[in-house]
Amino acid sequence: MRSVVFLICLSLNAAVAATPLQAQESIQLLRKISFAAHQLTYQGTFIFQRDAQIESTRIYHLADQSGEHGRLISLDGPAREIICNGDEMQFYYPDARSMMVERQAVARRGFPALLPEQLQTLSDNYQVEEGGQERLAGYDSHILLLNPKDGYRYGHKLWVEAATNLLLKAAMVSDENRVIEQFAFTSIRIGGAFDRALLRATLPVKAPPLHNDRPAGGDVIQSGWEVDNLPSGFGKIAEMRRMFRGKAYPVTHLVYSDGIVAVSVFIEPLQPGARPMSGVARQGAVNLYVHPENQYQVTVVGETPEITVRQIGDSVVYKGK
Amino acid sequence: MREEISMLVDAELDGEDVARLVSRMKDQETQDWLLYHLIGEAVRDPEGFRADLDVDCRAVIVAEPTVLAPSRLHKARLYALSAAASVAAVFLVGWVALQGPADSPVPKQVAQAVHLDVIKSRLNDYLLAHQEFSPRSEMMPSNIRTVSDTYQESGR
Structure with a gap:
């Protein structure tokens, strides 16, 4: 009996795959994804691949009343570390005995991630579909497919964590269905206790910051x-x-x-x-x-x-x- | 103090000395530190010396030739300078298939060489500036592309 239920579930799953989404639904979902990336606390390791090159990065991200705080540390190649506090980024290059503090351009400040009018044009340009479910880095995710309606854009495949809407994986796909660029968490913990000490730079700094206020x-x-x-x-x-x-x-x-x-x-x-x-x-x-x-x-x-x-x-x- | 800062730039101070010096540095000293870096940059690569230097800096470079004494130019430091100078850069090391337009009168290979060089130096900031407005970047955990691109830079 159990296996029959399982089979039914499987076929239901298959039926859900590639269900077109209404414009309003997909817009809401993309909004939630943007929100989640900035408003959630999480820590994990992700890979970033473009063309034949792959590299891993460790990320710590804390969102609290004072805003976003993060630390990224490269795991491959020369050690590098980026500390983010609000719109300020600090770059550490310990092998080079240097560090740089950079504030992001003001242009960005207060710029909403996805403007309503931008999102409205989305459904004109992409066929948005649900692509089923997949387990990723220990979490259940929904797959969202954005299939381009013409040759002016690439396709997108997004793996969205089921409970929080955090993007766990994203791929850009060419018209020959080749993955051009993707990022994916290989391990992640969303929410839970967060040790603020994890936000401090770990690489030794031998010089004071070189300020670069853009x-x-x-x-x-x-x-x-x-x-x-x-x-x-x-x-x-x-x-x-x-x-x-x-x-x-x-x-x-x-x-x-x-x-x-x-x-x-x-x-x-x-x-x-x-x-x-x-x-x-x-x-x-x-x-x-x-x-x-x-x-x-x-x-x-x-x-x-x-x-x-x-x-x-x-x-x-x-x-x- | 200037001497100490100069030593700092040359990576001749360690651990506690650095911490002590940094805590004493005020605005003027930070300026000095920056200045020494810029001087190093100028020595290392006069052609590529940035055009946005303060007039004051130029004056000091001219007035203080001793700062440019070769003994000070440690290899490690020069490397540090080159990395710092272009941090935040979305560097183009990984770029492929740069080519002239099809109707270009310039032979392709020549065009390629010229363009790669010039384009590299001017596009770093443009790529970062662009990214601020990409809806897709907004959906990803912070600065994925940035950390990746700094790899391109420091790994070169």
Whole structure:
């Protein structure tokens, strides 16, 4: 009898697989995933893979009234450690006897993870389906599939912890169903007692911090720059002028999103004597395209196929006065 | 004090001495420390010396040639400088398939060499700036990509 019940359960499971989700449902779920990653306390080890390269990292993450605190320590290769407190990050490179404190750009502060309008476009661009259940790192997870509706984006597969909605694993998949980039917890403990001592840097520091307050970006502007031939499903979510280290002039930064990934366009004046550049590069799921436009250098970066960054880069035009 | 800071930069102090010195350092001293690092960077790689230096720093570099005495330039320190200078960098070591456009008049191999060099140096900050706005990054536990990319940097 027991095995009959088990069989029925199995077939039910199979029936649940690839059930399309209503737009509203999937949007809610993605919201919860973003929330969980920042609002939960957890500690564990995850692997990050892109192309043929895999590496493991230990993570401690505490969320309390004062915000997010975290420590990441690399387990492969040279030891490195990152301590996060709110929007401040400290990088430790003990082998190099150095450390750097960096504050994230102000542009990000208060920027909601997923804007409602971004999420609304999601269902226009992806078929969202439930993909069944799987046990991962000791936890039960629901699988969420985001199948792209065209060639301008990759597919996504998300493993979401059943009780807390913490993302336990995520993969980006090409149109040939090849995994381009993925991360996965190999062990994790969600919630429970947390020893704050685990948030302290363990690598010996031999030098005081080298401060690197990145100049605040975030001057929201109407730059006059536009993307004429925007790939379907992408909408502009940010436009600003910001300063970067080593550049004496401001750079225009436009951001477009299809609800799940973003593409950034950076536009800067060509410096006297500088050679205009043109080319494509890829790292894992991130494609990059540089292209000159008139007296400006355009750089496009996004977690999309090459065609997307290329089409955007090729149609950047100035329409201001 | 300056001498001690200089020793610190050269990694000639250890354990307790470092702790004592750090606790005594105030703003001016921190500035000095930063300055020595920048000087080291300039010595190591004059071509790539960052353009955003304070005028004050430049003045001191010119005025204090003794700081640049070769005996001070420990190998370990130079390595430290190169790592610190580009921390937070999403470095492009792992990038593949950089190529010129199909209609490029420049032979592909030449184009590749030129681009890789120049592009590397300018894109680190762009990649980080981009990531701040990626909805997908927001769903993942903090800074996955960042820690991974610092690996690329320090592992090079």
